[in-house]
Amino acid sequence: MLLYQQIKQYITALIGNKERDVKLPSERQLLEKFHSSRITVREALFRLETEGLIYRQNRKGWFVSPARLRWNPIKKANYYQLAEEQGFIPQTRLLHIQDTVAPKVVCRAFEQDATDVCWEVFRVRSLDGRPVMLEEIFCQKQAFPNLYQKALEGSITALFSQEYNITISSEQSSITVTALPDDKAELLSLNAGAPCLKIIRQRFCQQNKLIDYNIEYWVHGAIEIEVKSH
Amino acid sequence: MLLYQQIKQYITALIGNKERDVKLPSERQLLEKFHSSRITVREALFRLETEGLIYRQNRKGWFVSPARLRWNPIKKANYYQLAEEQGFIPQTRLLHIQDTVAPKVVCRAFEQDATDVCWEVFRVRSLDGRPVMLEEIFCQKQAFPNLYQKALEGSITALFSQEYNITISSEQSSITVTALPDDKAELLSLNAGAPCLKIIRQRFCQQNKLIDYNIEYWVHGAIEIEVKSH
DNA sequence: CAGTGGTCTAGACCACGAT
DNA sequence: TCGTGGTCTAGACCACTGG
Numbered sequence: 001m002l003l004y005q006q007i008k009q010y011i012t013a014l015i016g017n018k019e020r021d022v023k024l025p026s027e028r029q030l031l032e033k034f035h036s037s038r039i040t041v042r043e044a045l046f047r048l049e050t051e052g053l054i055y056r057q058n059r060k061g062w063f064v065s066p067a068r069l070r071w072n073p074i075k076k077a078n079y080y081q082l083a084e085e086q087g088f089i090p091q092t093r094l095l096h097i098q099d100t101v102a103p104k105v106v107c108r109a110f111e112q113d114a115t116d117v118c119w120e121v122f123r124v125r126s127l128d129g130r131p132v133m134l135e136e137i138f139c140q141k142q143a144f145p146n147l148y149q150k151a152l153e154g155s156i157t158a159l160f161s162q163e164y165n166i167t168i169s170s171e172q173s174s175i176t177v178t179a180l181p182d183d184k185a186e187l188l189s190l191n192a193g194a195p196c197l198k199i200i201r202q203r204f205c206q207q208n209k210l211i212d213y214n215i216e217y218w219v220h221g222a223i224e225i226e227v228k229s230h
Numbered sequence: 231m232l233l234y235q236q237i238k239q240y241i242t243a244l245i246g247n248k249e250r251d252v253k254l255p256s257e258r259q260l261l262e263k264f265h266s267s268r269i270t271v272r273e274a275l276f277r278l279e280t281e282g283l284i285y286r287q288n289r290k291g292w293f294v295s296p297a298r299l300r301w302n303p304i305k306k307a308n309y310y311q312l313a314e315e316q317g318f319i320p321q322t323r324l325l326h327i328q329d330t331v332a333p334k335v336v337c338r339a340f341e342q343d344a345t346d347v348c349w350e351v352f353r354v355r356s357l358d359g360r361p362v363m364l365e366e367i368f369c370q371k372q373a374f375p376n377l378y379q380k381a382l383e384g385s386i387t388a389l390f391s392q393e394y395n396i397t398i399s400s401e402q403s404s405i406t407v408t409a410l411p412d413d414k415a416e417l418l419s420l421n422a423g424a425p426c427l428k429i430i431r432q433r434f435c436q437q438n439k440l441i442d443y444n445i446e447y448w449v450h451g452a453i454e455i456e457v458k459s460h
Numbered sequence: 461c462a463g464t465g466g467t468c469t470a471g472a473c474c475a476c477g478a479t
Numbered sequence: 480t481c482g483t484g485g486t487c488t489a490g491a492c493c494a495c496t497g498g
Contacts, residue, residue: 037489478486
């Protein structure tokens with residue numbers, strides 16, 4: 001068996017005994033234990049990261065991944081409710097809100113001129129204190145006056161409905177795997193280049209007008225998507 | 231800017247000019263061009279792989295990824311039809327079919343004793359000659375007599391319906407990101423350890439009895455999942 | 461401050477692919 | 480046979496974390 005596979009196996013066994021979020025031995029400790037080199041140790045760690053069993057925090061170390069949040073994109077479930085049902089403590093943090101000229105894809109989705117202005121809301125969502133998702137929400141400025149004064153750390157859907165009387169009636173998501181971009185990784189205090197799930201959600205009102213365009217980056221080991229059809 | 235980022239940028243620009251599936255310069259060529267080392271060159275290549283822009287074939291080299299297949303797990307769409315609509319040439323290859331004692335998870339799903347016997351069908355699906363998905367189908371042997379004699383390279387749904395008069399009426403999928411396991415990677419002539427989408431599909435008849443339990447491994451850069459809800 | 465991971469070098473040998 | 484990627488060594492310096 002290859003050396004990095006042995007190291008992988010050793011760490012996997014370690015994880016079996018550990019609680020969520022526990023720190024693993026440092027790369028140099030592992031290297032000494034296996035009379036190996038950092039390259040090989042890191043090969044093993046990266047594979048486990050891709051499998052979703054462990055995750056990195058920039059320059060802090062490697063940690064055991066907690067259970068995945070099971071999420072159904074069809075049900076218009078509230079993040080807080082969903083997380084609590086599954087035994088997590090959920091949290092949302094507003095990073096910033098600003099008005100901006102939206103990227104071209106977003107403008108096209110709104111069928112508007114590039115000169116029109118959007119709100120851009122950046123939020124981070126956590127489970128048990130661990131950041132698991134970065135969210136970038138675009139919506140038209142003129143449709144949501146004074147949005148920056150509202151409570152943006154809760155459910156956006158509820159806010160749209162209660163404060164602006166706008167109800168979401170349908171939704172379209174696109175799910176791909178990609179690498180966490182550098183700027184997004186920094187905001188999640190994670191490492192760039194790790195795999196992540198990128199979910200683009202477009203939500204529409206009853207008149208089929210686009211209400212918001214959301215780009216979500218999920219730490220890939222933190223989520224499992226469930227879909228049912230009848 | 232970091233060296234591996236420069237190399238990434240260079241390759242990204244290269245890709246812009248290339249057709250799908252074109253081979254990239256070898257690692258050693260890139261290394262010389264940037265007066266660098268293989269570690270650094272590979273860092274750049276791995277990140278592009280995670281982003282889905284390029285893929286590896288074991289010991290053959292690195293290639294430019296074609297466009298992604300857009301797939302909607304809700305619509306009970308036929309693979310061939312879907313692929314052709316999007317301009318791909320689809321293909322299915324039967325690797326083998328055997329009767330086997332199913333893994334415990336599968337037995338539990340069928341609510342049967344571990345001693346009961348299942349069919350296990352292994353297939354690889356390709357787009358334009360590139361393997362993109364490995365599929366492992368479990369179904370109960372007594373429900374599908376002589377399955378091994380049937381045409382197993384087409385739609386299983388159609389086969390169930392035409393040959394056994396069994397119709398799928400609902401379906402439940404679970405989607406996660408993980409690493410391609412070694413044995414699966416070999417069957418796809420790809421490299422182990424690359425990210426992949428793992429989709430577990432359970433399909434039920436009108437009486438809500440489980441008909442088949444499918445485990446699919448998708449080359450992550452080859453697929454984009456689309457979900458709509460109303 | 462010591463310890464961590466992040467980046468990087470300059471090599472090596474091997475199994476396998478294409479020819 | 481030669482070139483490819485796959486695995487591996489034994490170092491190095493840096494930025495940042497945590498005490």
